[in-house]
Amino acid sequence: MTESPVPPPPPMHHDSPIYRRIADRLRDQILSGALDDGDRLPGENALMAEYGIARATARQALAVLINEGLAVPRRGSGVYVRLFRPIRRHGSRRLSREQWGRGRAIWDSDTPGRAYAVDEVDLRREPASTPVSRALRCDDVWVRHRRYSVDGRPVQVATSYFPADIVEGSAITLPDPGPGGVYARLDDLGYPPVHFTEEVRARMPQPRETASLDLPAGTPVIVISRIAFAAGGVPVELNEMALDSASYVLQYDFDA
């Protein structure tokens, strides 16, 4: 174990709980650069000895920094300053026709040089729920649910809905939709997407999202709801995504 980088504690004011004050001090060190990306934070034992506190209190202090996204626990090893190497998800470029029109996977644009995988695919046809039916203006839908992992870590779950009338019998209803993915297949069917609307929210995860994405406590999800429109404003896909917020930066470019 490396030496604790925390200097001997000066007297602290008693207007906030001790775990908060310890977290404040560690945060200052991270934000000032005294503790750098990938550095190990003092462990529970070190904090207990240094501040004369109980293990639960030490754990609370570290949890504050984990919840703020400034640190990550590694199982059986300790808590580290987060080496934030996010996926840069470029809202418009990734969905350009040049991308899927040439048979490229959209994810190649998000994760150049990194290993990504679709490690869960679930397909079904079902009657559309009220919100889905309202978005897609149809009664029955094909549903594609996937989970994506990057560098072996799950980062996103996504559920896409397609009007069954349009996609029935196409490769969109198969686990592998083929080169260029579902947008290239919509193009084959005469419904190439020409416009996208993305709605972005953030919130704490629901239990099934925590489980699917293996999220540490206190990590929010970014929720994106996208509708793809073909010519004439015909909606051809609704995609509901939940992203591990610690893994993503979304980038949007536009002109004044």
Place this chain on the structure above:
Amino acid sequence: MTESPVPPPPPMHHDSPIYRRIADRLRDQILSGALDDGDRLPGENALMAEYGIARATARQALAVLINEGLAVPRRGSGVYVRLFRPIRRHGSRRLSREQWGRGRAIWDSDTPGRAYAVDEVDLRREPASTPVSRALRCDDVWVRHRRYSVDGRPVQVATSYFPADIVEGSAITLPDPGPGGVYARLDDLGYPPVHFTEEVRARMPQPRETASLDLPAGTPVIVISRIAFAAGGVPVELNEMALDSASYVLQYDFDA
């Protein structure tokens, strides 16, 4: 007090803590529509009586739903299903030249018909920090820090940085920058913004964000970092925003 809408508890499995299972049941009722927007959830006393649990456990169950953004506490009154009436922030339309070029405030586009206020403004000139200097390619900056409230509730804090060489002596350095705001003034100075890049992240708030935005526990913030570019790719503003995630939907539109 209204009658509790929770039916008598059927036997529950013991694979998760009781507060989780109570939260699961309440969530099901919210997501199924049995409990509607604005309905009051059963209070701590009702949950204690119904499930034979301690107050802390009842509180934990309600906290789960609050953290997921499905419910909100109202001081001294109880916990209510969230009436989600978010601010729809339209990424590109709000920043179009038509907006600020006609002397309109950008916020008029975000909050039609709602009362919004800039209730804190702080101005200073200072040497640029390393990341700010890198983004704006200059040594000294004017800093505009503001807090925005909608319907009396703080929803966003924003800190904008401008190259001091460009904006010195202009109304951008005054509390009220005048009609059309800072972009109209940059236009007056010969640097109208023509392009914007927004980076969007989500994370748990830092303590000063929790304080400024009066965030309930477990509410993440959406963090947006935007650079405005004038012709020739000259960066003229860096704006770092933190948004109450419960108050916002960000919308982005783009073509394939």
